[in-house]
Amino acid sequence: MQANWVGCWALFIKEVRRFYSVVVQTVFAPIVATLLYLLVFGHVLDTKIQTYGEISYSQFLIPGLVMMAILQNAFSNTSSSLIQSKVHGNLSFVLLSPISAFEFYVAFVAAAIVRGVVVGLGILIIGAIGFDLMWQSPVWVLVFAVLSAAMMGGLGMLAGIVSDKYDHLAAFQNFVIMPLTFLSGVFYSIHALPEFWEQVSYFNPFFYMVDGFRYGFFEQSDVSVYVSLGVTLLFLIVVSSINLILLRKGVKIRQ
Amino acid sequence: MSNCPAVRFLDVKKSYGELTALKGVSFEVEEGAFFGLLGPNGAGKSTLINAMSGLVIPSSGSIQIQGYDVNRNYRQARRVLGLVPQELIADPFFSIQELLVLQSGYFGLKGAEQRAWIGELLERLALSDKADANTAQLSGGMKRRVLIAMALVHRPKVLVLDEPTAGVDVDLRRILWAFTKELHQQGHTIILTTHYLEEAEALCDRVAIMQKGEVKALSSTQDLLSRHYYRYLRVTLAAPAQDLIAPLEARLVERESNGLVFKLEKTASLTQLLGWLSDSGLNVSDVSSRDASLEEVFLDLTAEGKG
Numbered sequence: 001m002q003a004n005w006v007g008c009w010a011l012f013i014k015e016v017r018r019f020y021s022v023v024v025q026t027v028f029a030p031i032v033a034t035l036l037y038l039l040v041f042g043h044v045l046d047t048k049i050q051t052y053g054e055i056s057y058s059q060f061l062i063p064g065l066v067m068m069a070i071l072q073n074a075f076s077n078t079s080s081s082l083i084q085s086k087v088h089g090n091l092s093f094v095l096l097s098p099i100s101a102f103e104f105y106v107a108f109v110a111a112a113i114v115r116g117v118v119v120g121l122g123i124l125i126i127g128a129i130g131f132d133l134m135w136q137s138p139v140w141v142l143v144f145a146v147l148s149a150a151m152m153g154g155l156g157m158l159a160g161i162v163s164d165k166y167d168h169l170a171a172f173q174n175f176v177i178m179p180l181t182f183l184s185g186v187f188y189s190i191h192a193l194p195e196f197w198e199q200v201s202y203f204n205p206f207f208y209m210v211d212g213f214r215y216g217f218f219e220q221s222d223v224s225v226y227v228s229l230g231v232t233l234l235f236l237i238v239v240s241s242i243n244l245i246l247l248r249k250g251v252k253i254r255q
Numbered sequence: 256m257s258n259c260p261a262v263r264f265l266d267v268k269k270s271y272g273e274l275t276a277l278k279g280v281s282f283e284v285e286e287g288a289f290f291g292l293l294g295p296n297g298a299g300k301s302t303l304i305n306a307m308s309g310l311v312i313p314s315s316g317s318i319q320i321q322g323y324d325v326n327r328n329y330r331q332a333r334r335v336l337g338l339v340p341q342e343l344i345a346d347p348f349f350s351i352q353e354l355l356v357l358q359s360g361y362f363g364l365k366g367a368e369q370r371a372w373i374g375e376l377l378e379r380l381a382l383s384d385k386a387d388a389n390t391a392q393l394s395g396g397m398k399r400r401v402l403i404a405m406a407l408v409h410r411p412k413v414l415v416l417d418e419p420t421a422g423v424d425v426d427l428r429r430i431l432w433a434f435t436k437e438l439h440q441q442g443h444t445i446i447l448t449t450h451y452l453e454e455a456e457a458l459c460d461r462v463a464i465m466q467k468g469e470v471k472a473l474s475s476t477q478d479l480l481s482r483h484y485y486r487y488l489r490v491t492l493a494a495p496a497q498d499l500i501a502p503l504e505a506r507l508v509e510r511e512s513n514g515l516v517f518k519l520e521k522t523a524s525l526t527q528l529l530g531w532l533s534d535s536g537l538n539v540s541d542v543s544s545r546d547a548s549l550e551e552v553f554l555d556l557t558a559e560g561k562g
Contacts, residue, residue, distance in 0.1 A: 010360020090346040097361035098330035
Protein backbone atom coordinates (compact mmCIF):
# COMPACT_ATOMS: atom_id res chain seq x y z
CA MET A 1 0.00 0.00 0.00
CA GLN A 2 1.42 3.37 -1.05
CA ALA A 3 1.97 5.91 1.73
CA ASN A 4 -0.26 8.97 1.82
CA TRP A 5 2.29 11.69 2.60
CA VAL A 6 0.10 14.41 1.07
CA GLY A 7 -2.58 13.41 3.60
CA CYS A 8 -0.02 13.40 6.41
CA TRP A 9 1.17 16.90 5.37
CA ALA A 10 -2.42 18.18 5.23
CA LEU A 11 -3.05 16.88 8.75
CA PHE A 12 0.19 18.47 9.97
CA ILE A 13 -0.82 21.81 8.42
CA LYS A 14 -4.26 21.51 10.02
CA GLU A 15 -2.70 20.91 13.45
CA VAL A 16 -0.30 23.87 13.07
CA ARG A 17 -3.10 26.16 11.89
CA ARG A 18 -5.26 25.00 14.79
CA PHE A 19 -2.79 26.28 17.40
CA TYR A 20 -1.88 29.31 15.28
CA SER A 21 -5.53 30.38 15.17
CA VAL A 22 -5.37 30.83 18.98
CA VAL A 23 -1.76 32.03 19.07
CA VAL A 24 -2.24 34.28 22.10
CA GLN A 25 -3.27 31.30 24.20
CA THR A 26 -0.93 28.72 22.68
CA VAL A 27 2.28 30.72 22.13
CA PHE A 28 2.31 34.20 23.70
CA ALA A 29 0.78 33.22 27.05
CA PRO A 30 3.34 30.46 27.81
CA ILE A 31 6.20 32.78 26.76
CA VAL A 32 5.01 35.49 29.15
CA ALA A 33 4.40 33.00 31.98
CA THR A 34 7.90 31.54 31.59
CA LEU A 35 9.52 34.98 31.49
CA LEU A 36 7.75 35.79 34.76
CA TYR A 37 9.37 32.71 36.33
CA LEU A 38 12.72 33.96 35.03
CA LEU A 39 12.13 37.45 36.35
CA VAL A 40 11.06 36.33 39.83
CA PHE A 41 13.34 33.34 40.45
CA GLY A 42 16.29 34.70 38.46
CA HIS A 43 16.47 38.02 40.27
CA VAL A 44 15.64 36.78 43.76
CA LEU A 45 17.98 33.76 43.69
CA ASP A 46 20.68 34.97 41.30
CA THR A 47 23.40 35.36 43.93
CA LYS A 48 22.12 32.79 46.39
CA ILE A 49 22.36 29.53 44.42
CA GLN A 50 25.61 28.05 43.13
CA THR A 51 25.41 26.18 39.81
CA TYR A 52 28.25 25.31 37.43
CA GLY A 53 31.41 27.37 38.22
CA GLU A 54 31.09 30.93 36.91
CA ILE A 55 27.62 30.44 35.46
CA SER A 56 25.04 32.66 37.19
CA TYR A 57 21.76 31.21 38.40
CA SER A 58 19.82 33.21 35.78
CA GLN A 59 22.00 31.81 33.02
CA PHE A 60 21.52 28.32 34.47
CA LEU A 61 17.78 28.80 34.83
CA ILE A 62 17.01 29.92 31.27
CA PRO A 63 17.66 26.57 29.48
CA GLY A 64 15.64 24.78 32.19
CA LEU A 65 12.70 27.11 31.78
CA VAL A 66 12.89 26.91 28.00
CA MET A 67 12.84 23.12 28.13
CA MET A 68 9.96 23.17 30.63
CA ALA A 69 7.96 25.33 28.20
CA ILE A 70 8.84 23.06 25.29
CA LEU A 71 7.72 19.96 27.22
CA GLN A 72 4.45 21.45 28.46
CA ASN A 73 3.44 23.00 25.14
CA ALA A 74 4.29 19.96 23.04
CA PHE A 75 2.18 17.88 25.44
CA SER A 76 -0.69 20.37 25.35
CA ASN A 77 -0.79 20.53 21.57
CA THR A 78 -1.49 16.88 20.89
CA SER A 79 -3.54 16.19 24.00
CA SER A 80 -5.87 19.18 23.69
CA SER A 81 -6.31 18.79 19.93
CA LEU A 82 -7.18 15.12 20.26
CA ILE A 83 -9.61 15.52 23.16
CA GLN A 84 -11.32 18.49 21.45
CA SER A 85 -11.70 16.51 18.24
CA LYS A 86 -13.10 13.56 20.17
CA VAL A 87 -15.55 15.71 22.12
CA HIS A 88 -16.68 17.72 19.04
CA GLY A 89 -16.78 14.56 16.93
CA ASN A 90 -14.70 16.07 14.11
CA LEU A 91 -11.96 13.47 14.57
CA SER A 92 -14.12 11.32 12.29
CA PHE A 93 -13.17 13.62 9.35
CA VAL A 94 -9.62 12.28 9.66
CA LEU A 95 -10.64 8.73 10.58
CA LEU A 96 -12.71 8.45 7.38
CA SER A 97 -9.69 9.33 5.23
CA PRO A 98 -6.96 7.00 3.91
CA ILE A 99 -4.41 8.22 6.47
CA SER A 100 -2.57 5.40 8.26
CA ALA A 101 -1.95 5.22 12.01
CA PHE A 102 1.73 6.05 11.42
CA GLU A 103 0.94 9.09 9.22
CA PHE A 104 -1.62 10.27 11.78
CA TYR A 105 0.97 9.99 14.55
CA VAL A 106 3.73 11.72 12.56
CA ALA A 107 1.46 14.66 11.64
CA PHE A 108 0.29 15.26 15.23
CA VAL A 109 3.75 14.91 16.76
CA ALA A 110 5.39 17.12 14.11
CA ALA A 111 2.89 19.89 14.91
CA ALA A 112 3.64 19.43 18.63
CA ILE A 113 7.36 19.85 17.88
CA VAL A 114 6.64 23.07 15.96
CA ARG A 115 4.64 24.55 18.83
CA GLY A 116 7.15 23.48 21.48
CA VAL A 117 10.10 24.85 19.52
CA VAL A 118 8.32 28.11 18.63
CA VAL A 119 7.51 28.77 22.30
CA GLY A 120 11.05 27.80 23.34
CA LEU A 121 12.58 30.02 20.69
CA GLY A 122 10.39 32.95 21.77
CA ILE A 123 11.63 32.62 25.35
CA LEU A 124 15.25 32.31 24.22
CA ILE A 125 15.05 35.38 22.00
CA ILE A 126 13.58 37.55 24.76
CA GLY A 127 15.91 35.95 27.33
CA ALA A 128 18.92 36.84 25.14
CA ILE A 129 17.95 40.51 25.36
CA GLY A 130 18.10 40.61 29.16
CA PHE A 131 20.69 37.94 29.95
CA ASP A 132 24.07 36.82 28.66
CA LEU A 133 23.20 33.47 27.10
CA MET A 134 25.88 30.88 26.39
CA TRP A 135 25.62 28.70 23.25
CA GLN A 136 28.47 26.21 23.58
CA SER A 137 26.90 23.51 21.42
CA PRO A 138 23.79 24.59 19.46
CA VAL A 139 23.46 21.16 17.81
CA TRP A 140 22.76 19.53 21.19
CA VAL A 141 20.28 22.32 21.95
CA LEU A 142 18.41 21.56 18.74
CA VAL A 143 18.61 17.76 19.14
CA PHE A 144 17.17 17.81 22.66
CA ALA A 145 14.55 20.43 21.80
CA VAL A 146 13.21 18.34 18.91
CA LEU A 147 13.47 14.89 20.56
CA SER A 148 11.96 16.08 23.84
CA ALA A 149 9.10 17.86 22.06
CA ALA A 150 8.48 14.70 20.03
CA MET A 151 8.44 12.56 23.19
CA MET A 152 6.04 14.94 24.92
CA GLY A 153 3.89 15.24 21.80
CA GLY A 154 3.64 11.45 21.88
CA LEU A 155 2.81 11.46 25.58
CA GLY A 156 0.13 14.10 24.91
CA MET A 157 -1.35 11.90 22.22
CA LEU A 158 -1.42 8.98 24.65
CA ALA A 159 -3.24 11.14 27.21
CA GLY A 160 -5.65 12.35 24.50
CA ILE A 161 -6.39 8.79 23.40
CA VAL A 162 -7.11 7.40 26.86
CA SER A 163 -9.05 10.46 28.10
CA ASP A 164 -12.80 10.54 27.54
CA LYS A 165 -13.28 14.10 28.81
CA TYR A 166 -11.33 17.23 29.68
CA ASP A 167 -11.32 16.24 33.37
CA HIS A 168 -9.28 13.09 32.65
CA LEU A 169 -6.77 15.14 30.69
CA ALA A 170 -6.50 17.74 33.46
CA ALA A 171 -5.73 14.96 35.96
CA PHE A 172 -2.97 13.64 33.70
CA GLN A 173 -1.57 17.14 33.24
CA ASN A 174 -1.68 18.15 36.91
CA PHE A 175 -0.76 14.88 38.61
CA VAL A 176 1.80 13.49 36.15
CA ILE A 177 3.23 16.09 33.78
CA MET A 178 3.44 19.06 36.15
CA PRO A 179 5.22 17.23 39.06
CA LEU A 180 7.63 15.43 36.72
CA THR A 181 8.48 18.75 35.03
CA PHE A 182 9.01 20.69 38.25
CA LEU A 183 11.11 17.89 39.75
CA SER A 184 13.29 17.45 36.67
CA GLY A 185 16.05 19.91 37.58
CA VAL A 186 14.54 22.90 35.80
CA PHE A 187 15.27 25.16 38.81
CA TYR A 188 18.32 23.41 40.28
CA SER A 189 21.13 20.95 39.67
CA ILE A 190 20.12 17.61 41.14
CA HIS A 191 23.54 17.45 42.84
CA ALA A 192 22.23 20.17 45.14
CA LEU A 193 19.54 17.79 46.41
CA PRO A 194 19.82 15.45 49.40
CA GLU A 195 21.18 12.03 48.39
CA PHE A 196 17.76 10.31 48.45
CA TRP A 197 16.07 12.89 46.21
CA GLU A 198 19.04 12.98 43.88
CA GLN A 199 18.66 9.22 43.39
CA VAL A 200 14.89 9.59 42.86
CA SER A 201 15.57 12.21 40.16
CA TYR A 202 17.41 9.63 38.05
CA PHE A 203 14.08 7.81 37.58
CA ASN A 204 12.47 10.93 36.12
CA PRO A 205 12.79 10.84 32.30
CA PHE A 206 12.19 14.61 32.09
CA PHE A 207 15.43 15.17 34.04
CA TYR A 208 17.50 13.75 31.14
CA MET A 209 15.77 16.06 28.62
CA VAL A 210 16.45 19.14 30.74
CA ASP A 211 20.01 18.05 31.53
CA GLY A 212 20.88 17.22 27.90
CA PHE A 213 19.35 20.49 26.69
CA ARG A 214 21.34 22.43 29.30
CA TYR A 215 24.53 20.66 28.15
CA GLY A 216 24.05 22.34 24.76
CA PHE A 217 24.39 25.74 26.46
CA PHE A 218 27.23 25.10 28.94
CA GLU A 219 28.83 21.82 27.88
CA GLN A 220 28.35 20.87 31.53
CA SER A 221 25.64 18.63 32.91
CA ASP A 222 24.66 16.44 35.83
CA VAL A 223 24.98 13.21 33.79
CA SER A 224 26.71 12.42 30.49
CA VAL A 225 24.94 13.96 27.50
CA TYR A 226 25.01 10.55 25.80
CA VAL A 227 23.12 9.00 28.71
CA SER A 228 20.54 11.79 28.40
CA LEU A 229 20.29 11.21 24.66
CA GLY A 230 19.87 7.46 25.15
CA VAL A 231 17.13 7.84 27.79
CA THR A 232 15.28 10.46 25.72
CA LEU A 233 15.41 8.26 22.61
CA LEU A 234 14.33 5.21 24.60
CA PHE A 235 11.27 7.00 25.99
CA LEU A 236 10.45 8.41 22.56
CA ILE A 237 10.53 4.90 21.08
CA VAL A 238 8.46 3.40 23.92
CA VAL A 239 5.81 6.17 23.82
CA SER A 240 5.65 6.06 20.01
CA SER A 241 5.28 2.28 19.98
CA ILE A 242 2.43 2.36 22.50
CA ASN A 243 0.70 5.10 20.51
CA LEU A 244 1.02 3.23 17.22
CA ILE A 245 -0.38 0.05 18.75
CA LEU A 246 -3.36 1.95 20.20
CA LEU A 247 -3.96 3.89 16.97
CA ARG A 248 -3.78 0.75 14.80
CA LYS A 249 -6.26 -1.02 17.08
CA GLY A 250 -8.42 2.11 17.19
CA VAL A 251 -8.54 2.02 21.00
CA LYS A 252 -10.92 4.75 22.26
CA ILE A 253 -10.89 6.34 18.79
CA ARG A 254 -12.73 3.82 16.66
CA GLN A 255 -15.51 1.93 18.42
CA MET B 256 -13.05 -5.09 -9.38
CA SER B 257 -15.67 -3.99 -11.94
CA ASN B 258 -17.92 -7.04 -11.44
CA CYS B 259 -17.99 -6.68 -7.66
CA PRO B 260 -21.07 -5.42 -5.86
CA ALA B 261 -20.70 -1.88 -4.55
CA VAL B 262 -20.85 -3.16 -0.98
CA ARG B 263 -20.71 -6.69 0.39
CA PHE B 264 -21.40 -7.51 4.05
CA LEU B 265 -20.34 -11.00 5.08
CA ASP B 266 -21.52 -12.28 8.46
CA VAL B 267 -20.74 -8.96 10.18
CA LYS B 268 -21.04 -9.16 13.96
CA LYS B 269 -20.46 -6.44 16.52
CA SER B 270 -20.75 -6.67 20.28
CA TYR B 271 -20.25 -4.03 22.94
CA GLY B 272 -19.75 -6.14 26.06
CA GLU B 273 -23.03 -7.91 26.69
CA LEU B 274 -24.87 -5.94 24.00
CA THR B 275 -24.90 -7.43 20.51
CA ALA B 276 -25.44 -4.64 18.00
CA LEU B 277 -25.02 -6.77 14.84
CA LYS B 278 -25.83 -10.49 14.79
CA GLY B 279 -24.16 -11.69 11.60
CA VAL B 280 -25.38 -9.37 8.85
CA SER B 281 -24.85 -10.57 5.27
CA PHE B 282 -26.11 -8.88 2.12
CA GLU B 283 -24.92 -7.04 -0.96
CA VAL B 284 -25.68 -3.67 -2.48
CA GLU B 285 -25.40 -3.64 -6.27
CA GLU B 286 -23.36 -1.06 -8.14
CA GLY B 287 -25.49 1.98 -9.00
CA ALA B 288 -28.29 1.09 -6.56
CA PHE B 289 -30.26 3.57 -4.48
CA PHE B 290 -30.46 1.45 -1.36
CA GLY B 291 -32.49 2.13 1.77
CA LEU B 292 -31.42 0.80 5.15
CA LEU B 293 -34.41 1.00 7.44
CA GLY B 294 -35.15 0.03 10.99
CA PRO B 295 -36.23 1.38 14.37
CA ASN B 296 -33.79 3.10 16.72
CA GLY B 297 -31.20 0.63 17.99
CA ALA B 298 -31.68 -1.72 15.04
CA GLY B 299 -27.96 -1.54 14.18
CA LYS B 300 -28.16 0.65 11.06
CA SER B 301 -25.61 3.24 12.18
CA THR B 302 -23.30 0.55 13.57
CA LEU B 303 -23.35 -1.19 10.19
CA ILE B 304 -22.71 2.06 8.33
CA ASN B 305 -19.92 3.09 10.66
CA ALA B 306 -18.36 -0.36 10.24
CA MET B 307 -18.27 0.30 6.47
CA SER B 308 -16.34 3.50 7.02
CA GLY B 309 -13.96 2.16 9.65
CA LEU B 310 -15.39 4.22 12.51
CA VAL B 311 -16.58 0.96 14.07
CA ILE B 312 -14.43 -2.16 14.04
CA PRO B 313 -16.59 -5.31 13.65
CA SER B 314 -16.06 -8.14 16.15
CA SER B 315 -16.03 -10.58 13.22
CA GLY B 316 -17.01 -10.89 9.56
CA SER B 317 -15.89 -8.75 6.67
CA ILE B 318 -17.09 -5.77 4.63
CA GLN B 319 -15.95 -4.94 1.12
CA ILE B 320 -16.49 -1.66 -0.71
CA GLN B 321 -16.13 -2.18 -4.46
CA GLY B 322 -14.12 -5.30 -3.71
CA TYR B 323 -11.78 -3.62 -1.21
CA ASP B 324 -11.81 -5.03 2.30
CA VAL B 325 -12.39 -2.15 4.75
CA ASN B 326 -9.78 -3.59 7.09
CA ARG B 327 -7.05 -5.05 4.86
CA ASN B 328 -7.37 -2.53 2.00
CA TYR B 329 -8.58 0.39 4.07
CA ARG B 330 -6.91 3.07 1.95
CA GLN B 331 -8.63 1.96 -1.29
CA ALA B 332 -11.92 1.26 0.52
CA ARG B 333 -11.99 4.75 2.07
CA ARG B 334 -11.15 6.40 -1.27
CA VAL B 335 -14.31 4.97 -2.87
CA LEU B 336 -16.61 5.64 0.10
CA GLY B 337 -18.15 8.90 1.29
CA LEU B 338 -20.06 9.03 4.57
CA VAL B 339 -22.46 11.73 5.72
CA PRO B 340 -22.72 11.06 9.46
CA GLN B 341 -25.92 11.45 11.42
CA GLU B 342 -24.44 13.86 14.00
CA LEU B 343 -24.03 17.50 12.99
CA ILE B 344 -20.27 17.76 13.37
CA ALA B 345 -18.36 21.04 13.12
CA ASP B 346 -14.78 22.16 13.63
CA PRO B 347 -14.69 25.52 15.45
CA PHE B 348 -11.18 26.32 14.18
CA PHE B 349 -11.96 26.38 10.46
CA SER B 350 -14.24 27.84 7.81
CA ILE B 351 -16.20 25.70 5.32
CA GLN B 352 -13.69 26.37 2.53
CA GLU B 353 -10.71 25.56 4.78
CA LEU B 354 -12.32 22.32 5.96
CA LEU B 355 -12.96 21.19 2.39
CA VAL B 356 -9.38 21.97 1.36
CA LEU B 357 -8.03 20.09 4.38
CA GLN B 358 -10.34 17.13 3.77
CA SER B 359 -9.15 17.00 0.14
CA GLY B 360 -5.58 16.96 1.43
CA TYR B 361 -6.29 13.98 3.69
CA PHE B 362 -7.25 12.08 0.54
CA GLY B 363 -4.06 13.22 -1.20
CA LEU B 364 -5.95 15.63 -3.48
CA LYS B 365 -4.77 19.17 -4.27
CA GLY B 366 -4.31 21.53 -7.19
CA ALA B 367 -6.49 23.63 -9.49
CA GLU B 368 -8.81 20.78 -10.49
CA GLN B 369 -9.56 19.97 -6.85
CA ARG B 370 -10.15 23.64 -6.02
CA ALA B 371 -12.59 23.84 -8.94
CA TRP B 372 -14.43 20.77 -7.62
CA ILE B 373 -14.67 22.34 -4.15
CA GLY B 374 -16.10 25.49 -5.77
CA GLU B 375 -18.64 23.36 -7.64
CA LEU B 376 -19.67 21.55 -4.45
CA LEU B 377 -20.13 24.86 -2.63
CA GLU B 378 -22.19 26.18 -5.53
CA ARG B 379 -24.31 23.04 -5.87
CA LEU B 380 -25.08 22.91 -2.14
CA ALA B 381 -25.81 26.66 -1.95
CA LEU B 382 -22.85 27.27 0.36
CA SER B 383 -20.81 29.68 -1.79
CA ASP B 384 -21.77 32.80 0.13
CA LYS B 385 -20.91 31.06 3.43
CA ALA B 386 -17.58 29.60 2.26
CA ASP B 387 -15.60 31.71 4.73
CA ALA B 388 -18.00 31.23 7.65
CA ASN B 389 -16.85 29.28 10.69
CA THR B 390 -18.53 25.88 10.68
CA ALA B 391 -19.43 26.06 14.36
CA GLN B 392 -21.61 29.14 13.71
CA LEU B 393 -23.78 27.57 11.01
CA SER B 394 -27.41 26.50 11.30
CA GLY B 395 -28.27 22.78 11.44
CA GLY B 396 -29.28 22.71 7.78
CA MET B 397 -26.05 24.42 6.70
CA LYS B 398 -23.98 21.99 8.76
CA ARG B 399 -25.79 19.10 7.07
CA ARG B 400 -24.88 20.51 3.65
CA VAL B 401 -21.25 20.98 4.73
CA LEU B 402 -21.13 17.33 5.80
CA ILE B 403 -22.45 16.28 2.39
CA ALA B 404 -19.79 18.41 0.68
CA MET B 405 -17.13 16.87 2.95
CA ALA B 406 -18.30 13.37 2.02
CA LEU B 407 -18.16 14.19 -1.70
CA VAL B 408 -14.86 16.06 -1.73
CA HIS B 409 -12.91 13.00 -2.95
CA ARG B 410 -15.60 12.02 -5.52
CA PRO B 411 -16.48 8.67 -3.94
CA LYS B 412 -18.36 6.06 -5.97
CA VAL B 413 -20.38 4.92 -2.96
CA LEU B 414 -22.14 7.54 -0.86
CA VAL B 415 -23.67 6.66 2.50
CA LEU B 416 -26.14 9.09 4.05
CA ASP B 417 -27.06 8.39 7.66
CA GLU B 418 -30.38 10.13 8.37
CA PRO B 419 -29.54 13.10 6.08
CA THR B 420 -32.92 14.77 6.38
CA ALA B 421 -33.38 14.39 10.13
CA GLY B 422 -34.32 17.75 11.62
CA VAL B 423 -34.16 19.73 8.37
CA ASP B 424 -37.00 21.84 7.00
CA VAL B 425 -39.16 20.84 4.03
CA ASP B 426 -37.33 23.06 1.52
CA LEU B 427 -33.92 21.72 2.41
CA ARG B 428 -35.27 18.18 2.40
CA ARG B 429 -36.43 18.69 -1.19
CA ILE B 430 -33.03 20.15 -2.17
CA LEU B 431 -31.26 17.16 -0.61
CA TRP B 432 -33.63 14.71 -2.35
CA ALA B 433 -32.97 16.36 -5.70
CA PHE B 434 -29.23 16.39 -5.11
CA THR B 435 -29.01 12.72 -4.09
CA LYS B 436 -31.21 11.75 -7.08
CA GLU B 437 -28.82 13.62 -9.35
CA LEU B 438 -25.81 11.87 -7.80
CA HIS B 439 -27.55 8.55 -8.34
CA GLN B 440 -28.22 9.38 -11.98
CA GLN B 441 -24.54 10.22 -12.38
CA GLY B 442 -23.72 6.63 -11.38
CA HIS B 443 -23.08 6.88 -7.65
CA THR B 444 -24.28 4.05 -5.46
CA ILE B 445 -26.35 5.61 -2.68
CA ILE B 446 -27.07 4.00 0.66
CA LEU B 447 -29.59 5.88 2.73
CA THR B 448 -30.81 5.36 6.26
CA THR B 449 -33.89 7.30 7.18
CA HIS B 450 -36.79 7.43 9.58
CA TYR B 451 -38.98 9.02 6.89
CA LEU B 452 -40.32 5.96 5.14
CA GLU B 453 -42.04 7.93 2.42
CA GLU B 454 -38.54 9.19 1.62
CA ALA B 455 -37.25 5.65 1.20
CA GLU B 456 -40.33 4.70 -0.82
CA ALA B 457 -39.82 7.66 -3.15
CA LEU B 458 -36.07 7.32 -3.60
CA CYS B 459 -34.87 3.76 -3.01
CA ASP B 460 -35.06 0.95 -5.52
CA ARG B 461 -34.04 -1.65 -2.90
CA VAL B 462 -34.42 -1.71 0.86
CA ALA B 463 -33.22 -3.74 3.82
CA ILE B 464 -35.24 -3.61 7.02
CA MET B 465 -33.16 -4.21 10.12
CA GLN B 466 -34.27 -5.03 13.62
CA LYS B 467 -32.25 -5.96 16.69
CA GLY B 468 -29.04 -6.33 14.71
CA GLU B 469 -30.52 -8.57 12.00
CA VAL B 470 -31.88 -8.08 8.50
CA LYS B 471 -35.62 -8.81 8.66
CA ALA B 472 -36.36 -8.15 4.98
CA LEU B 473 -34.27 -7.48 1.89
CA SER B 474 -35.93 -6.84 -1.42
CA SER B 475 -36.68 -4.32 -4.12
CA THR B 476 -39.01 -1.68 -2.76
CA GLN B 477 -41.78 -2.56 -5.24
CA ASP B 478 -41.47 -6.27 -4.53
CA LEU B 479 -41.63 -5.69 -0.79
CA LEU B 480 -44.78 -3.62 -1.20
CA SER B 481 -46.49 -5.97 -3.62
CA ARG B 482 -45.56 -9.11 -1.68
CA HIS B 483 -47.08 -7.67 1.45
CA TYR B 484 -49.88 -9.78 2.84
CA TYR B 485 -52.37 -6.96 3.30
CA ARG B 486 -54.12 -4.20 1.37
CA TYR B 487 -56.13 -1.31 2.76
CA LEU B 488 -59.76 -0.50 2.00
CA ARG B 489 -61.33 2.84 2.75
CA VAL B 490 -65.12 2.75 3.00
CA THR B 491 -66.94 6.11 2.79
CA LEU B 492 -70.28 6.09 4.62
CA ALA B 493 -73.42 8.03 3.81
CA ALA B 494 -74.54 7.72 7.44
CA PRO B 495 -72.56 7.25 10.68
CA ALA B 496 -71.39 3.70 11.39
CA GLN B 497 -73.35 1.43 13.72
CA ASP B 498 -71.90 -1.62 15.48
CA LEU B 499 -69.76 -3.74 13.18
CA ILE B 500 -69.98 -7.49 12.94
CA ALA B 501 -67.00 -9.40 14.38
CA PRO B 502 -64.97 -10.08 11.15
CA LEU B 503 -65.15 -6.37 10.22
CA GLU B 504 -64.35 -5.17 13.74
CA ALA B 505 -61.23 -7.42 13.70
CA ARG B 506 -59.99 -5.79 10.48
CA LEU B 507 -60.77 -2.16 11.38
CA VAL B 508 -57.59 -0.03 11.65
CA GLU B 509 -58.97 3.51 11.57
CA ARG B 510 -62.32 5.20 12.23
CA GLU B 511 -62.74 8.54 10.41
CA SER B 512 -65.58 11.09 10.58
CA ASN B 513 -67.24 9.86 7.39
CA GLY B 514 -65.66 6.49 6.87
CA LEU B 515 -63.74 3.45 8.03
CA VAL B 516 -60.36 1.95 7.02
CA PHE B 517 -59.93 -1.82 7.03
CA LYS B 518 -56.76 -3.88 6.72
CA LEU B 519 -57.67 -6.84 4.57
CA GLU B 520 -55.76 -9.97 3.59
CA LYS B 521 -55.01 -9.89 -0.13
CA THR B 522 -56.50 -13.37 -0.37
CA ALA B 523 -59.82 -12.22 1.10
CA SER B 524 -62.60 -11.65 -1.44
CA LEU B 525 -64.03 -8.18 -1.94
CA THR B 526 -67.51 -9.70 -2.29
CA GLN B 527 -67.17 -11.13 1.20
CA LEU B 528 -66.23 -7.70 2.57
CA LEU B 529 -69.19 -6.08 0.87
CA GLY B 530 -71.35 -8.79 2.41
CA TRP B 531 -69.98 -8.00 5.90
CA LEU B 532 -70.64 -4.29 5.30
CA SER B 533 -74.20 -5.09 4.32
CA ASP B 534 -74.64 -7.42 7.34
CA SER B 535 -73.50 -4.56 9.58
CA GLY B 536 -76.23 -2.35 8.13
CA LEU B 537 -73.83 0.26 6.80
CA ASN B 538 -74.90 2.76 4.14
CA VAL B 539 -71.81 2.73 1.86
CA SER B 540 -71.31 5.55 -0.65
CA ASP B 541 -67.79 4.68 -1.88
CA VAL B 542 -65.05 2.04 -1.52
CA SER B 543 -61.39 2.57 -2.47
CA SER B 544 -58.49 0.15 -2.22
CA ARG B 545 -54.74 0.69 -2.00
CA ASP B 546 -51.59 -1.40 -1.35
CA ALA B 547 -49.68 -1.03 1.90
CA SER B 548 -47.20 1.82 2.12
CA LEU B 549 -43.59 1.12 3.05
CA GLU B 550 -44.35 2.52 6.48
CA GLU B 551 -47.13 -0.02 7.01
CA VAL B 552 -44.92 -2.87 5.77
CA PHE B 553 -42.17 -1.66 8.06
CA LEU B 554 -44.48 -1.50 11.07
CA ASP B 555 -45.83 -5.00 10.38
CA LEU B 556 -42.36 -6.50 9.98
CA THR B 557 -40.89 -4.83 13.03
CA ALA B 558 -44.01 -5.61 15.12
CA GLU B 559 -43.50 -9.34 14.36
CA GLY B 560 -40.02 -9.10 15.85
CA LYS B 561 -41.35 -7.58 19.04
CA GLY B 562 -43.68 -10.50 19.71
